[in-house]
Amino acid sequence: MNAGKTTSLLQSSYNYNERGMNTLCFLPKCMSVSERGQKIHSRIGIDGGATCFDESFSFCDFVNGDVTRDKISCLLIDEAQFLTKLQVYELTDIVDFMNIPILTYGLRTDFLQNLFEGSKYLLAWADELIEIKTICFCGKKATMTARVSSDGRVFNSGEQLAFGGNESYISFCRKHYKMSLERGVALVCEDQ
Ligand SMILES: [Zn+2]
Structure with a gap:
């Protein structure tokens, strides 16, 4: 995202x-x-x-x-x-x-x-693939997208498509995606 x-x-x-x-x-x-x-x-x-x-x-x-x-x-x-x-x-x-x-x-x-x-x-x-890079809060390339509720909770299940709710999407590197998923909240910095 x-x-x-x-x-x-x-x-x-x-x-x-x-x-x-x-x-x-x-x-x-x-x-x-x-x-x-x-x-x-x-x-x-x-x-x-x-x-x-x-x-x-x-x-x-x-x-x-x-x-x-x-x-x-x-x-x-x-x-x-x-x-x-x-x-x-x-x-x-x-x-x-x-x-x-x-x-x-x-x-x-x-x-x-x-x-x-x-x-x-x-x-x-496809004949050619081009990666458009986005960055995790830590500065590494973000390869994972988390679905996050309005109060910061990270979803670990649900439909692939979700519309009309209050959820948003946050990009993470793989490590910080895993840590966010484990803690159930979207990390915003390394020492959270
Ligand atoms: Zn990261």
Whole structure:
């Protein structure tokens, strides 16, 4: 979380548009709750229009049905961990047979450190992987994300998707994730 992946997506889209090239941006329906609308928002305040997808959405059908298909230079997908296996495969078809590059941005694992389905197959099939780094409070690279309640408790179980609650997500290095989980509270410094 907070690694700036959405900002990177919007920057990439902007770079294409600046050179007169068209992009299509996508966001999972589950992440576009009504007050946010069909827009991708980054935490530094820039946003961009997006098409929502759910698990029954076909990217091939969507691109094939787009009248400006020949002018699409890139597909960009935010929160790509929520793609299904079939959708990731479809994306490889778009790259391989329609010659449209695709950039996907997402989390590798959920708050229990299990791979998301989309991430699993992106890790397996993508041409290139780029890690956007974020930092634990100790300064080490954060590789784990904890789901934390409003009073600082760390969840050790629950559904992979949780919306509408007061929980937030905090990035930790592996050691401090383990220590937070063991103590049941999200650490904020080494000597807590
Ligand atoms: Zn740490």
